[in-house]
Amino acid sequence: MNNMNKKNDIIAALSSPYGKSAVAVIRISGEGCKELAERHLSRELKNGELRYNTFKASGFTEHLMAVYFENPHSYTGEDTVELYPHGNTAICDGIIKTLTDDGARLAERGEFTKRAFLNGKLDLMKCEALADIIDAQTTEQLVYGNARFDGQFKSLETTEKQLNKALSTVEAILHYGDELEGEDIDSAIVDDVFSSIDVAAEKLEAEINAFDGGKIINDGFKIAVIGEPNVGKSTLLNALTDSDRAIVTDIAGTTRDIIDGEYVYNGRKFVIIDTAGIKDYTADEVEKIGIERAKTAAKTADAVLYVVTDDRSISRLPEIDGKSAIIINKCDDINDAGTDFMTAESDGMLKISAKFGKNVTALKQKLYEMCPKDHGALCNHRQFACAVKCLDSLKAAQAEREKSESLEIVAALLYDAYSAITALHGENADENVISSVFERFCVGK
Ligand SMILES: Nc1nc2c(ncn2[C@@H]2O[C@H](COP(=O)(O)OP(=O)(O)OP(=O)(O)O)[C@@H](O)[C@H]2O)c(=O)[nH]1
């Protein structure tokens, strides 16, 4: 486990939201934190016992509950004290000031969790799962975050063990090859190593292919709304998100910037990206920029939703690779089909009325059907990069076999692959990577 910057000076922070509440939580961690807290408490702290106490801050005394966790049986793995005063900014500020005046320092964002990581209590993937749990807006995100935190996805773990074994075997052959009995044994062992590499590469490829599914659970399914001016794209954004997010007028070319809004459907997060109306020519500089932005948004989104008002105008819109759907808007005289988008569709185009909210639910259902449902353990770009690096090394090792080149090169490539997969947990991770993970947390976590 990475040990750089390991400090255990005493840190303190408010772990609950700043403001008024029945109870707040102040967390203190680091060697000597028990003695520090006890200098201001009326009663001694007992390991693992939540007990009534009073805290003497400068200018006031607070009645509170307090608990001490002796290392390593605490969240951070260090000695930790938690105080539960009333949730009041003057009280919490006063207690924290007393603690910092007496030797503690204010914790940075995510520093308690960072210490848990540095002390080997949590690996980096678990920390990321925890950050996702805290950020979760939907039940699906919560379930997914918990599944990763609980280590329910076994494929990467199995692959890591397999690579570890293959690497040890290759190293053994390289070091003690002369002592092994004959070429037959050698080649059988080498075959075994390569079949492990094949299995690992296959599993990793499946994980990499499922990456979009995991990322979309957390970030939302991003849909760019594309169409000619005035077809009702902004009206649709407002209807889907049940808001007044975008300006709607009957002037063609109202929207220039990218405007996004979110909604949750069937427990899944969706991000709707409204864009400038696309047309072949405009002399207006601002509109030109808007159209370029619209095209870029369409290329980078998970799916494109083409909005037309008659089925012929679709041919005038740019074709974008990937998932897409077409809707005909301003069909005000239709009946609402509820969630039944099949009934609401004709010739593969869904008829809606964004202005009158007709078939908006059917559209939500259709977009839900378009979402990738498969997912594995990988859900962010850091993890994805580690997996791709590992797979690249494995593929290079497979290519070595084809060339029947030296086992030394295979060993080096296997080592690279193994390092990449262990980097998922934060093994040998550099400080920038670690910091970017913990910066996502709030102060006090
Ligand atoms: N009758 C009817 N009018 C609609 C519907 N949807 C939008 N409109 C009207 O069409 C006009 C343009 O709507 P917007 O939502 O601003 O269109 P847009 O595609 O965002 O337009 P730009 O931003 O200019 O590209 C407004 O007057 C809306 O009220 C609909 O379903 N039925």
Ligand SMILES: [Mg+2]
């Ligand atoms: Mg608009």
